[in-house]
Each structure stands twice: as C-alpha cells, then as structure tokens.
Amino acid sequence: MIRNTWYVAGLSRNFKYKLDKKVITALPMVMWRAQDGKVVAFDGRCCHKRFPLWDGKLLDNGVLRCAYHGLCYDSSGKCVDIPMQRDIPISPAAQLRRYPVVEQDGLVWLWPGDPAKIGDVKPPRIPELADSRYEAVIADPPIRIRANSRLLIENLLDITHFFPLHDGNIGDLANSMIPVGLVEGVVDGNPKVMTTRSVQNYRLPPYYQRWFGLEVVDRNHTHAMIGPGLVRVQLHVAPPGKLGTDDEAGYILCHTDTPIDEHHLEWHWIMIAKAGARFPPDRSMTLAQGMAFEFPEVVAQDEWALAKQQEMLDFSDSLSDNTTYREINLRSDVGVVHARRVLARMEKAENNESSGLSASSLEMAKYASNLRAQGAG
Ligand code: FES
Ligand SMILES: [Fe+2]
Numbered sequence: 483m484i485r486n487t488w489y490v491a492g493l494s495r496n497f498k499y500k501l502d503k504k505v506i507t508a509l510p511m512v513m514w515r516a517q518d519g520k521v522v523a524f525d526g527r528c529c530h531k532r533f534p535l536w537d538g539k540l541l542d543n544g545v546l547r548c549a550y551h552g553l554c555y556d557s558s559g560k561c562v563d564i565p566m567q568r569d570i571p572i573s574p575a576a577q578l579r580r581y582p583v584v585e586q587d588g589l590v591w592l593w594p595g596d597p598a599k600i601g602d603v604k605p606p607r608i609p610e611l612a613d614s615r616y617e618a619v620i621a622d623p624p625i626r627i628r629a630n631s632r633l634l635i636e637n638l639l640d641i642t643h644f645f646p647l648h649d650g651n652i653g654d655l656a657n658s659m660i661p662v663g664l665v666e667g668v669v670d671g672n673p674k675v676m677t678t679r680s681v682q683n684y685r686l687p688p689y690y691q692r693w694f695g696l697e698v699v700d701r702n703h704t705h706a707m708i709g710p711g712l713v714r715v716q717l718h719v720a721p722p723g724k725l726g727t728d729d730e731a732g733y734i735l736c737h738t739d740t741p742i743d744e745h746h747l748e749w750h751w752i753m754i755a756k757a758g759a760r761f762p763p764d765r766s767m768t769l770a771q772g773m774a775f776e777f778p779e780v781v782a783q784d785e786w787a788l789a790k791q792q793e794m795l796d797f798s799d800s801l802s803d804n805t806t807y808r809e810i811n812l813r814s815d816v817g818v819v820h821a822r823r824v825l826a827r828m829e830k831a832e833n834n835e836s837s838g839l840s841a842s843s844l845e846m847a848k849y850a851s852n853l854r855a856q857g858a859g
Pocket of ligand 2: 637644648780784
C-alpha cells in the first residue's frame with residue numbers, strides 16, 4: 483500500500499468540532515475541525531494504552547480527552563493533562579503522531595506516510611469545485627467497497643468494461659472499439675497516467691444521448707490517474723465537426739480513491755457540468771443534478787464488479803502474483819499497464835526507504851550490543 487501520497491479523507495463540509503474515526507492505508511486516525519477552523523488528524527490510538535480516541539470527548543476548551551484514563555490532548559496532538567499524575571511534568575513523549583492535512587476545493591486531503599517525503603508534492607486540484615462557472619454533485623457519504631483501491635483505478639482507466647458491464651446505459655460494444663492513446667506526465671508532483679479516446683460520427687450509448695440531447699457526435703474522452711488518490715475523467719461530445727464550439731456538451735467526472743486497507747476502498751464520485759446547463763429529459767433539473775441522479779445505476783454495476791474481482795484477488799497475494807494464475811493484457815490495457823508500473827515504482831521506493839530505516843536500526847542494535855560486549859553500556 484502506498485502511504486507517501488495524498489488521499490481524500492473526506493469532504494470539508496463534514497468536518498466539524500466533533501471526533502471522526504478514519505482508517506486510511508490501515509492506519510487508525512482521529513480527525514476533527516479544531517476551534518481555529520483547521521482540520522487536524524492524529525493517530526487514533528491514545529499514547530497511554532491505545533484506547534480509540536474517537537470514542538473520547540472534545541471539551542469546551544478545545545482539548546480531546548481520552549475516555550479511558552482521561553489523558554487530554556490539544557489540537558497539536560500534545561498531551562496537556564494526565565489527571566492521575568498532575569504533580570509531575572508531562573513527558574514530551576506523550577504526543578500523538580500528527581498526519582499532514584490540506585483542505586482545498588472542498589476536500590480534505592491527508593498524507594498517511596512520512597511527512598519528510600512530501601517535498602513539492604501537492605494534493606491534486608479540482609479547480610472546477612471552486613469555480614462558479616461549474617456545478618458539482620458529490621457522492622456523500624462515500625461509497626465503500628470491499629476491494630483493493632487499485633481495482634478502481636484500473637476500472638476507470640479501461641473503459642472497455644462499458645460493454646458488457648454498462649451495456650444499455652453508458653456503454654455499448656462500439657465504445658470498446660475506440661482506439662486508446664496514452665499520455666504520461668506529472669501534476670504538482672503526482673504521477674499522471676492518462677488514456678485518450680477520440681472518435682468521429684459515433685452514435686452515443688443511451689444515457690449519453692439522454693444527458694446531452696445528442697445522438698451522433700464527435701467525442702473526446704480522457705481518463706487520468708493523478709497520483710493514486712484521484713482519477714479525473716473528461717468527456718467532450720458535439721455534433722460532428724463542432725467540438726470546441728458552443729455546441730459542445732459533456733462532463734468532468736472526478737473519482738477520489740482512498741485505500742482503507744488492502745481489501746477496502748472509499749470512493750467519492752464528483753459529477754461536474756457547466757453551471758446553467760439543463761438536463762434534457764427533465765429541464766427542471768440542472769445537467770449536473772440529472773446526471774448525478776442517474777449515475778448511481780452505473781456505479782452499482784462497478785461496485786458489483788470490483789467486489790467480485792476482489793473475491794478472486796483474495797486467492798492471490800497481490801495483483802502481480804502470477805504463481806498460480808496468469809493474467810493477460812489486451813491492447814486496451816495500455817493505461818492499466820502503465821499505471822501499475824508507476825504505482826509499483828512508488829511502492830518500491832517507499833519499501834526501500836523503510837527497509838533502509840530498518841537497516842539503520844539494525845546497525846544501531848549491533849552498535850549497542852558491541853558496546854555492551856565491551857562493557858561500555
Ligand atoms: S488509554 Fe487513553 S488515557 Fe489511558
Ligand atoms: Fe464502470
């Protein structure tokens with residue numbers, strides 16, 4: 483699991499002066515919006531005896547009190563009260579591990595890994611969320627699936643699953659025939675793997691016909707993984723020859739993908755359309771509202787597929803385990819193959835760093851035992 487990256491921990495609007503339990507990359511976390519308005523995140527285990535801090539209480543003076551023996555922590559994670567030993571100073575070790583948090587575009591991003599590795603890496607932006615020219619509808623609460631978070635990335639980068647999985651709503655076989663291109667890059671320090679699909683004189687599948695009021699179109703469709711935590715989809719459709727003009731329609735569909743652990747993910751889809759655009763089948767709705775109203779049917783199909791895939795993945799150690807099973811890649815898997823390569827590189831770098839740490843701990847242990855042998859310690 484990759485920890486040295488940004489993941490969405492939740493929506494800004496849901497963080498209040500109350501304790502929230504989060505598990506991200508198998509790490510328990512307690513989060514709240516502190517009295518100064520900033521969202522904070524700490525290890526969810528009390529540094530006394532690991533009691534879950536989300537079962538504690540936020541007091542009127544801004545401190546979190548553990549419900550077990552009453553240790554209190556301020557909004558920097560420092561222990562500021564130990565009720566049973568107020569007569570002696572509090573050890574500086576009585577401190578919760580703090581996780582870096584960035585709040586932007588209505589989302590709260592969290593870095594579960596080593597803060598020293600953040601460097602220039604910034605959480606990816608979704609600028610349309612703070613732009614009045616757009617309207618967005620966000621899945622809230624998020625969708626939880628018993629599936630590895632990589633399966634969602636792979637689902638989104640390979641839309642040949644639109645047939646048969648989404649046949650009759652957003653998919654059909656013709657969609658799967660569109661040639662796939664690949665663009666790689668870096669966005670704000672995050673790796674980007676983007677698939678591109680362009681087609682002319684293409685008959686849209688039924689839901690797209692309804693959503694955009696168009697039948698035969700020119701279409702550009704891109705799917706971009708940005709870091710492992712976000713996939714950004716852009717769909718542009720227009721009557722033939724009219725892409726890039728006022729006749730163009732489409733959507734931006736962002737997907738946050740947060741690993742709870744190796745077997746569970748949390749997913750907010752964010753449907754974005756031009757503000758003011760109406761939904762052709764029911765013009766009392768905006769385009770974003772109408773698409774978001776019908777999109778959960780599509781999402782339910784993906785949830786079903788991902789959970790089924792995970793059931794089969796449970797028979798292996800990982801997506802790259804080929805000891806008892808051999809996977810094949812098709813032409814359309816180009817995005818999946820590159821995303822796997824990028825994520826494997828990130829994971830390897832992280833593992834090397836942590837094994838580097840354990841190597842130096844080993845050195846320290848050897849040094850200490852040498853000292854003892856020499857009667858020095
Ligand atoms: S476990 Fe929290 S105060 Fe003892
Ligand atoms: Fe899908």
